[in-house]
Amino acid sequence: VMGPTGAGKSTFIDYATRQNSQAIGHGLRSCTEAIRTVRVNHPNDDRPVVFVDVPGFDNTFKSDVEIFAMIIDWFVKTYKRNNFLVTIIYLHRITDNHMSGTMLRNLRMFANLCGQDAMPNVIVATTMWSEVKTAKGELREQELERYFLESMVADGCKIKRFEDSYGSAWRIVGSL
Secondary structure (H helix, E strand, O other): OEOEOOOOHHHHHHHHHOOOOOOOOOOOOOOOOOOEEEEEEOOOOOOEEEEEEOOOEOOOOOOHHHHHHHHHHHHHHHHHHOOOOOOEEEEEEOOOOOOOHHHHHHHHHHHHHHOHHHHHHEEEEEEOHHHOOHHHHHHHHHHHHHHHOHHHHHOOOEEEEOOOOHHHHHHHHOOO
């Protein structure tokens, strides 16, 4: 689970795993400083699922390059030990009024990191729907897809809404 600081990565994982951990930050400072994994069984068929919580981009303490390097290093080491199916969920706050330059650079860097071939295994999930009027959120969602995610969607990426619930988290995971 990837995305900018404060997009709800730890929250998404806590809803999906029902762990109610202390890993969620509610202050102005970035909370997740290291990669954290949480293993659970899929609710429908008991297959093992591992959620990976990573520090957010635009982090208070680490540069985006450091974050990307950390993620790539973890992925390479882990993938060498275990051959597994990877689904990447990139979270984006629907409450954001604008796509900042930093957010856009990180989204593009993320898309380049994944590459075209991986896009069918990528989901961009919008978060914080309870904090925005539905009509405004839907307009932002359409603009996000049309202007910022168009090439990713063309390559197979899906866009979903995370609605702060266990069921919503698993519908997103199960959409691939």
